[in-house]
Amino acid sequence: LFKQFFNPLNRFPGPRLARWTRYYMAYYDVFKGGAWIEHLQELHRLYGPVVRVAPNELHFGDPRAYGDIYSTSSKFIKDLDMYGAFPFPESVFVQTDPRQLAARKALITPFFSKQAVLNQIEGNIRSTVEKLTCQLAKNHSPGQIPANLNHALRSTTFDVITTYCFATSPDAVSHPGFHSEVLIGMDTALPYVPLAKHFRIVKVLIRKIPDWITPVLSASLRAAVKQLGDVEAMAEKFLANPDAADDSHRTIFHSLWEGTGTGERATKRGSHLVTKEWLADESLFLRFAGSDTVSSTCVVGCRYILAEPTVLRELVEELDNAWPDKNVNLGIEVLEKLPYLTAVIKESLRLSHGVVSPMTRIISSGGAAIAGHFVPEGTSVAIANSFVHLNTDIFPEPGCFLPERWLQPGSQDLEKHLVAFGRGPRSCPGINLAWCEMYLIFGSIFRKLNLTLPLTFVHPGKQRTVLSLCTQKTFCKLAPKKGCNISTLVSSGSSQYLQ
Ligand code: HEM
Numbered sequence: 001l002f003k004q005f006f007n008p009l010n011r012f013p014g015p016r017l018a019r020w021t022r023y024y025m026a027y028y029d030v031f032k033g034g035a036w037i038e039h040l041q042e043l044h045r046l047y048g049p050v051v052r053v054a055p056n057e058l059h060f061g062d063p064r065a066y067g068d069i070y071s072t073s074s075k076f077i078k079d080l081d082m083y084g085a086f087p088f089p090e091s092v093f094v095q096t097d098p099r100q101l102a103a104r105k106a107l108i109t110p111f112f113s114k115q116a117v118l119n120q121i122e123g124n125i126r127s128t129v130e131k132l133t134c135q136l137a138k139n140h141s142p143g144q145i146p147a148n149l150n151h152a153l154r155s156t157t158f159d160v161i162t163t164y165c166f167a168t169s170p171d172a173v174s175h176p177g178f179h180s181e182v183l184i185g186m187d188t189a190l191p192y193v194p195l196a197k198h199f200r201i202v203k204v205l206i207r208k209i210p211d212w213i214t215p216v217l218s219a220s221l222r223a224a225v226k227q228l229g230d231v232e233a234m235a236e237k238f239l240a241n242p243d244a245a246d247d248s249h250r251t252i253f254h255s256l257w258e259g260t261g262t263g264e265r266a267t268k269r270g271s272h273l274v275t276k277e278w279l280a281d282e283s284l285f286l287r288f289a290g291s292d293t294v295s296s297t298c299v300v301g302c303r304y305i306l307a308e309p310t311v312l313r314e315l316v317e318e319l320d321n322a323w324p325d326k327n328v329n330l331g332i333e334v335l336e337k338l339p340y341l342t343a344v345i346k347e348s349l350r351l352s353h354g355v356v357s358p359m360t361r362i363i364s365s366g367g368a369a370i371a372g373h374f375v376p377e378g379t380s381v382a383i384a385n386s387f388v389h390l391n392t393d394i395f396p397e398p399g400c401f402l403p404e405r406w407l408q409p410g411s412q413d414l415e416k417h418l419v420a421f422g423r424g425p426r427s428c429p430g431i432n433l434a435w436c437e438m439y440l441i442f443g444s445i446f447r448k449l450n451l452t453l454p455l456t457f458v459h460p461g462k463q464r465t466v467l468s469l470c471t472q473k474t475f476c477k478l479a480p481k482k483g484c485n486i487s488t489l490v491s492s493g494s495s496q497y498l499q
Contacts (some may be wrong), residue, residue, distance in 0.1 A: 161290030301348025354420030
C-alpha cells in the first residue's frame with residue numbers, strides 16, 4: 001500500500017481501479033470478449049496521450065512513442081506479464097534473456113531470409129495456392145456448401161508453414177470445407193491465451209492435461225490437445241535421429257540443431273542445448289505465427305477489396321495485363337513489381353495491424369524518455385499498432401481502404417508508419433515469407449477467381465471493429481469473427497461471391 005502511494009507512475013492519469021489491479025484489464029480481455037483494445041481508444045480519449053492502464057503499465061497513444069519503444073537499438077525486453085501467457089515458454093517469441101534471444105534469432109532468421117524463401121519455398125507456396133483456387137472453384141459453387149474464407153486462407157498458410165518448417169503438412173487446404181482437425185484445434189486453443197494472461201494456472205493446465213482426461217473432453221478440445229502431442233512427437237522423433245533426413249527434407253529442427261552445434265552436422269554440444277521442450281515450443285509458436293498472421297491480413301484485404309468496386313477493378317486490370325495467361329505461372333519477381341497489388345497488400349497490412357494487442361516492453365535501467373515523457377525503469381510500456389495505423393495525421397481517412405495513398409509522390413515516407421511487422425530487435429523475422437505468400441495469394445485469387453458480393457454483405461468500414469488478444473485472432477483481431485457473414489466465400493464456376 002505504501003509503495004502504491006509513492007509509485008512514480010501515479011503522476012500518469014488513468015482509471016483509478018487500474019492503478020491497483022490488472023483485473024481491470026482482465027475484465028475487458030476476458031469478460032468483455034477481448035474488448036481491451038477498443039477500451040484503450042476510449043481511455044486515450046478520456047485521459048490523453050499517456051494512460052496508466054495497470055499498476056505497472058503505461059499505454060501511449062502518440063505515434064512518436066513507437067520509435068522510442070521499438071527502436072532498433074532498444075534494450076527493452078518483453079514483458080512477461082503479457083508474453084508469459086503463451087503456452088510455448090521456450091520459443092524465441094517468449095525469450096527475454098538478451099544473449100539467449102540473439103543466439104536463437106540468429107538461427108531462425110536465415111531460415112526465412114529472402115533467398116531461402118525464393119529458393120526453397122516459392123514453389124510450395126505456389127502449389128498450395130493453386131490447390132486453394134481449384135478447391136474454391138470446384139467445391140463451393142452456389143447450391144454447394146459455402147466455404148469460409150477465413151478457414152480457406154488459414155488452411156493455405158498453415159500448409160505452407162508446416163511444409164517448410166517441418167517437411168510435413170496436414171494438407172488442410174484439401175480438407176472438405178477447409179475445416180480440418182488442426183484448424184479446429186487452433187481455434188479452440190487461442191481463446192485460452194487471454195485467460196492465461198490473467199490466470200496463470202490456465203497456462204499450466206493447457207500444457208499438463210493428463211492423458212486420462214483426454215477421452216472425456218469435447219472433440220474440439222481433443223483437437224487442441226492433439227496439437228500439443230503432435231509437436232512433442234515430432235520433436236522426439238527428430239531428436240532420436242537428427243541425421244535421418246536428406247537435404248531435400250531439411251526442417252527448422254535441422255537449422256536449430258546444426259546451428260547450435262559446432263560441426264557441419266549435429267554434434268554432442270548441440271544435443272545438450274537442443275531439447276525436446278525447445279523444439280516442441282518453437283514448432284507450436286511457428287505454426288501459429290506463420291499461419292494466422294498472413295491469412296488474417298489476406299482475409300481483411302479481400303473484404304475491403306470486394307467492398308470497393310474501384311479498387312477491385314483497378315487490381316484485376318493490373319493483374320490481367322501483367323498475367324495474360326492465368327494457366328501459366330507468373331514469377332514472384334513480376335508480382336512484386338506490380339504497384340497497385342503492392343499498395344493493396346500494404347493497405348491490407350495497415351488495416352489488419354499485424355499484432356493487435358499492445359506489445360509490452362520493460363523500460364531498462366536508468367529509465368527512458370518515451371514520446372517526451374520520462375518513464376522510470378521497470379515500467380511496462382506499449383503503443384498498439386492500431387494507434388499508428390489509424391492515426392488521422394499520418395493516414396487521412398484511416399478507416400478507408402485507399403491503396404492510392406501508397407502511390408502518391410513522397411509516399412515512401414509513409415513506409416516507416418507501416419508497423420504491422422513490428423520494429424526493432426523483436427520485429428518479425430518471417431516478413432519475407434509473409435510478403436511472398438501475400439503476393440501469390442492476392443495475385444492468384446484476383447486473377448483466377450471472379451469474386452462478387454451478395455446482397456447481405458456489410459461493408460467492413462461499417463462494421464464494429466473488434467481488436468484484441470482474444471479468440472482466434474491472437475495476431476490479427478480485425479479479421480471477421482467466426483460465423484460472420486462476410487467471411488464466407490461461395491464460388492460458382494468461374495464466378496465466386498461472398499455470402
Ligand atoms: C502478415 C504476416 C505477419 C505479420 C503482420 C507478423 C507480425 C509480427 C509482429 C508484429 C511480431 C512482433 C510480435 C511481438 O513483439 O509481440 C512478430 C514476431 C514474430 N513473427 Fe511474425 N508476422 C507475420 C508473419 C510471420 C511468418 C510467416 C512467420 C514465419 C514463421 C513469422 C514469424 C515470427 C517470429 C518467429 C516472431 C518472433 C520474433 C521475436 O520474438 O523476436 N511471422 N510477427
